[in-house]
Amino acid sequence: MRPPKWTPGPWRLGDDATGKPLTIWAAEPGVCITSVFDNRMGDDTPPMTNAKGNARLIAAAPELYDALREAALQIEYLHDKFDHTGSGEGVLARINAALTKARG
Numbered sequence: 001m002r003p004p005k006w007t008p009g010p011w012r013l014g015d016d017a018t019g020k021p022l023t024i025w026a027a028e029p030g031v032c033i034t035s036v037f038d039n040r041m042g043d044d045t046p047p048m049t050n051a052k053g054n055a056r057l058i059a060a061a062p063e064l065y066d067a068l069r070e071a072a073l074q075i076e077y078l079h080d081k082f083d084h085t086g087s088g089e090g091v092l093a094r095i096n097a098a099l100t101k102a103r104g
Contacts, residue, residue, distance in 0.1 A: 004103055033058070034058060036054050072099065
């Protein structure tokens, strides 16, 4: 498995100076990962529910990746040791596809 090629986590969510976009910051000071904007460009009216949810999901990405990778290892172990019916293969394939997509 190739090592990840992204800024190490944890990432945190915080508004930028304007307060409009939600900005995701790396643990390393001053490193901005990205900003998420409401899809209503030029419209300052609330709510920004989807934008805030998207930003929270992006900010959690490093921890989600690590947890999913650990879950895959546990499923592989349990499958090899106990499950000879193949019941975990579908979910394991989906997990591995998601991890591969994240790694690029």
